[in-house]
Amino acid sequence: MPTTIPGDPMTTSAAVASARAVPAATTTSAVTRAPRRIDPTYYWMVVPVLALFAFFITLPALVGVFFSLTNYAGYGDWKFIGFANYVNIFKDPAILQSYIFTFVFALTATVVVNVVALAIALGLNAKIKWRTGIRTVFFIPMVLSALVVSFVFNYLFSNTLPVLAERLGFTPLATSILANENLAWLAIVLVTVWQAAPGATIIYLAGLQSVPAEVYEAADLDGAGNFRQLLSLTLPLILGYLVINVILGFKGFLGTYEIIVGLTGGGPGMATQSVAMRIFSGFTGGDYSYQMANAVIYFLITLLISIIQLRLIQRRGVAL
Amino acid sequence: MTASLLPQRTTRTRAPRTSAPEGYKINWWLTALMLVASLTVLLPLYFTLAMALKSPDQVGTGTGLAWPNPMNWDNFAEAYVATGFARAFMSTAFVTVFSVLGALASSSLVAYAIARNWNHRFFRGSFVYLLSAMFIPFPVIILPLIKQTAILGLDNPAGVVFLHVLGGISFNTLLYIAFVRSIPVELEESARMDGATTWQVFRRIIFPLLAPMNATVGIFAFLGSWNDFLLPQMMIADPALQTLPVVQMLFQGEFNTNYSLAFASYLMAMAPTLVVYILAQRWVLSGVMRGAVK
Numbered sequence: 046m047p048t049t050i051p052g053d054p055m056t057t058s059a060a061v062a063s064a065r066a067v068p069a070a071t072t073t074s075a076v077t078r079a080p081r082r083i084d085p086t087y088y089w090m091v092v093p094v095l096a097l098f099a100f101f102i103t104l105p106a107l108v109g110v111f112f113s114l115t116n117y118a119g120y121g122d123w124k125f126i127g128f129a130n131y132v133n134i135f136k137d138p139a140i141l142q143s144y145i146f147t148f149v150f151a152l153t154a155t156v157v158v159n160v161v162a163l164a165i166a167l168g169l170n171a172k173i174k175w176r177t178g179i180r181t182v183f184f185i186p187m188v189l190s191a192l193v194v195s196f197v198f199n200y201l202f203s204n205t206l207p208v209l210a211e212r213l214g215f216t217p218l219a220t221s222i223l224a225n226e227n228l229a230w231l232a233i234v235l236v237t238v239w240q241a242a243p244g245a246t247i248i249y250l251a252g253l254q255s256v257p258a259e260v261y262e263a264a265d266l267d268g269a270g271n272f273r274q275l276l277s278l279t280l281p282l283i284l285g286y287l288v289i290n291v292i293l294g295f296k297g298f299l300g301t302y303e304i305i306v307g308l309t310g311g312g313p314g315m316a317t318q319s320v321a322m323r324i325f326s327g328f329t330g331g332d333y334s335y336q337m338a339n340a341v342i343y344f345l346i347t348l349l350i351s352i353i354q355l356r357l358i359q360r361r362g363v364a365l
Numbered sequence: 366m367t368a369s370l371l372p373q374r375t376t377r378t379r380a381p382r383t384s385a386p387e388g389y390k391i392n393w394w395l396t397a398l399m400l401v402a403s404l405t406v407l408l409p410l411y412f413t414l415a416m417a418l419k420s421p422d423q424v425g426t427g428t429g430l431a432w433p434n435p436m437n438w439d440n441f442a443e444a445y446v447a448t449g450f451a452r453a454f455m456s457t458a459f460v461t462v463f464s465v466l467g468a469l470a471s472s473s474l475v476a477y478a479i480a481r482n483w484n485h486r487f488f489r490g491s492f493v494y495l496l497s498a499m500f501i502p503f504p505v506i507i508l509p510l511i512k513q514t515a516i517l518g519l520d521n522p523a524g525v526v527f528l529h530v531l532g533g534i535s536f537n538t539l540l541y542i543a544f545v546r547s548i549p550v551e552l553e554e555s556a557r558m559d560g561a562t563t564w565q566v567f568r569r570i571i572f573p574l575l576a577p578m579n580a581t582v583g584i585f586a587f588l589g590s591w592n593d594f595l596l597p598q599m600m601i602a603d604p605a606l607q608t609l610p611v612v613q614m615l616f617q618g619e620f621n622t623n624y625s626l627a628f629a630s631y632l633m634a635m636a637p638t639l640v641v642y643i644l645a646q647r648w649v650l651s652g653v654m655r656g657a658v659k
Contacts, residue, residue, distance in 0.1 A: 083482055086563035090478035091491050094471050094534065101531050102498055105509035112509070165402070173396040181646050182403040185410070187653075188638040190592040190610045193631045196617075197413050200624065205412070205428045239405070247653055300502055303594045303610075321504040328508055328599070340505045347502050 109337045119333035130338035139315060140323065140339060147319045150230055151298035154237045158298075159290055161238055162245035167275070169246070170253045187243040195307020198236045199223065202308070226316040229309050233317060236304050241297070245290045252286030253279070292354050299347060413635070416628035417441070424624050440629035448612045448630050449605070454637075457591060457608040460522045460529070464590035465583050467530035468537055472582065475534070476541030477571055481550070492542070498535045503595070511599055520602040528600070529590050537582045540656060544578040545571070580652040591638055609634045 113130055117123035134140050169180050186194065203221035210218035222228040256279065264274050280287075300321050305311060311318035320343050327336025416429050420437040444450065475495070482488040514524045552574075553566045561569070572579075597608040613634055616627035642649055 083485060084563045087478040087482055087488070090474040090567075091488065094475050095491055095494070097527070098495060098498070098531050098534065101510065101513075101527060102501070102506060105506040105513055106501060108509040108513070109506060168395060168399045168402070171395050172390060172392050173399055174391050174393070175396070175400075177647075179396075179399050179403055180650070181643070182406050184646075184650060185406050185639065185642065188588055188592075188642040188649075189635050190594065190613075190638075192592075192594045192610045193613055193634050194409070196613060196627070196631055197409055200416070200429065200628075201409065201412065205430065208428045239409075247650075251654055296502075300504060306594075321502075324504040325507065325599070328511065333508060337508060340508070344502060344505045348500055351500055 110341055112334050113337035113341050115334050117334040118331045119328065123334070130335050131342070133335065134339055134342060139318075142315060143318050143320050143323045146230065146317060147299060147321075150233060150301070150317075150319070151295055154234050154241070154298040154301075155291055155295045157234060157238050158241050158245055158294055159287065162242045162290070163249050163287075165242065165246045166249035166253055167279075169250060183246065184243045186240050189240075191240050191303040192307045194240055195236055195304045198232070198239075199308050202232050223309055224313055226313050229313060229317050233301070233304055233308055236308060237298065237301060240304065241294065245294060248286050248290050249283065252283035256282045288358055292351075295350070296347065413628055413632050416625055417632045418629075419625040421623060421625055429624075437625065440625050441633065444626050444630035444633060447626065448615055448633075450609075450612075450630075450633060452605060453607060453609045453612045456522050456606050457610075460525050460593075460597070460608060461587060461590040463523075463526040464529035465586045467526060468533055468582055468586040469579055471530055472534050472537035473541050473572060473575055473579070474567070476538045477545050477567055479538070480542045480545035492538070495535050495538055498532070503532070507595075507599065514600055515602070520600055522597070522601060522606055522608070524600050525593075525596050525608075528596055529586070529593065533586060533589065537586070540582060541575065541578055544575060548574055577652075577655060580648070581656045584649055584652045585656060588638065 112123075114125055114127060115123045116126045116129075165183055169176065169183070173179065202223050207219050207221055210216070222232050260278060260282070261274060264278055269277070299319075301319060302321050302325075305317055305319055305322060309317045311322050320339070324336045324340045324343065327333045327339075330336070412430060415432055416424070417440055418436040418438065419429075419433040419440075423433045423437070475491075479488045479492050510528070511520075514520055514528075517524075519527065548571065552570060556566050556570055592610060593608070594610040598611045598614075601607055601611075613627075613630060616623075616630065
């Protein structure tokens with residue numbers, strides 16, 4: 046599958062992701078080297094890795110597409126059934142529910158993570174006391190296992206919070222929100238923000254530090270207020286970093302797994318079961334080929350989103 | 366600087382400034398706000414520690430936020446035995462060490478070869494091919510992958526190493542290529558004049574010069590590998606070889622109510638990366654920042 050993706054989105058992604066380096070390279074001396082004979086050593090550096098990559102990443106993808114067209118249960122005999130799995134998926138309310146949950150969750154998490162991360166980055170970049178110490182604290186979640194963190198929060202949500210709420214007489218929270226079908230996903234958003242905000246903050250800090258101080262001095266002279274400066278100076282100047290954060294974040298949150306396992310395990314009922322969890326269930330659930338078809342659809346949707354995101358970036362002409 | 370020219374604006378300090386040694390006024394309100402906000406990170410950690418030091422009686426039905434008196438240090442020893450900590454630690458360390466080494470070696474080599482032969486179709490094609498992995502969500506390949514590794518006898522930590530290295534290769538190669546391009550080719554050419562082979566050039570000249578990027582890639586590989594749950598959980602067949610995060614699932618059983626033991630175990634699973642981060646935080650953050658800028 047990966048080899049057959051049309052070349053356009055891939056090359057543009059390369060250009061976006063390493064936007065700084067790729068255009069520069071064409072002007073450096075690398076290009077002026079004699080293009081004739083290539084030292085075979087260079088092939089030895091690349092080919093073994095390419096072979097392993099093809100074997101461990103591309104091959105499973107192709108095998109998966111193949112089995113999505115069969116009725117393979119994960120064991121025993123199988124035969125081709127054409128697109129029947131795909132047709133059935135579109136009629137399956139449980140699958141639809143997992144897609145809705147996954148996308149609502151990923152969108153919410155992307156927005157909240159970016160707002161929080163930008164706020165932290167602005168705070169860390171301002172003139173505050175004990176900046177190094179505060180920065181150290183804020184980046185701690187980045188080094189911790191998401192699963193273990195979720196176990197800790199699991200106890201907080203299901204024991205500590207209800208006890209506190211009861212003492213304060215705040216009844217809506219007196220039962221665990223993890224057991225509430227309508228609220229459990231908010232707990233997952235919260236832990237995701239706790240866990241993912243530092244990574245986004247780092248990217249915003251890099252962006253804020255790329256803005257020259259003179260720009261703000263000029264705005265000061267023009268009498269622009271703090272909020273005005275943030276809105277009309279800082280945000281447009283770090284737009285590229287925001288785009289990167291949104292793309293990386295959304296993509297990552299679509300695949301959220303550990304935090305859900307640690308908090309709700311997909312429950313209550315199937316309220317917080319993500320697409321990824323559904324697909325993994327194909328391994329033990331006897332619906333291997335069915336979940337492979339689900340995986341292929343999931344891949345096509347994420348690919349489509351990537352292409353749309355890249356188009357939007359190109360149209361805006363964001364220079365990273 | 367400008368603030369001192371405009372008396373009515375001397376109090377404004379909120380807008381980010383990179384550096385302004387003159388007129389550097391500390392914003393105490395914002396400092397207080399940031400300190401309060403940092404409690405969102407510190408409180409769950411304090412809670413973990415407090416829980417880990419409680420005896421089962423002290424856990425009781427309270428919030429769990431109170432500091433235990435007396436402290437019950439036995440939890441750690443018990444958790445050490447219950448989870449087979451030593452074995453899980455060794456397994457995690459094995460996966461992490463080889464994933465980091467593999468990531469450094471493979472992506473720097475690939476990036477060097479591609480960057481120096483950018484005008485050649487094969488190498489440019491390889492780059493595009495490797496990048497395509499960034500478009501494949503992991504759930505898409507996981508089911509066939511697990512079958513494949515099981516057939517090959519790679520349903521163990523070694524198999525996890527393979528996948529950690531290959532899964533990160535797109536991103537790491539991207540980071541390295543940008544860096545290799547900033548190294549002037551002239552440096553290599555003089556070495557080649559003296560008869561150095563491409564391997565020697567890479568090992569003696571290029572790889573040492575890549576040191577800052579090695580740190581960045583190494584940190585990401587270390588954190589990703591040490592904390593990974595999905596791949597070890599799905600791939601490693603023998604429970605005795607499971608890694609630290611997966612072992613924590615032990616406390617999720619229906620019948621388990623020994624929370625203090627569970628939290629002692631969680632703390633022990635968190636401690637290694639936390640300690641390394643606190644000790645080397647300046648170095649870690651600069652490394653990660655470099656990854657963000659590129």
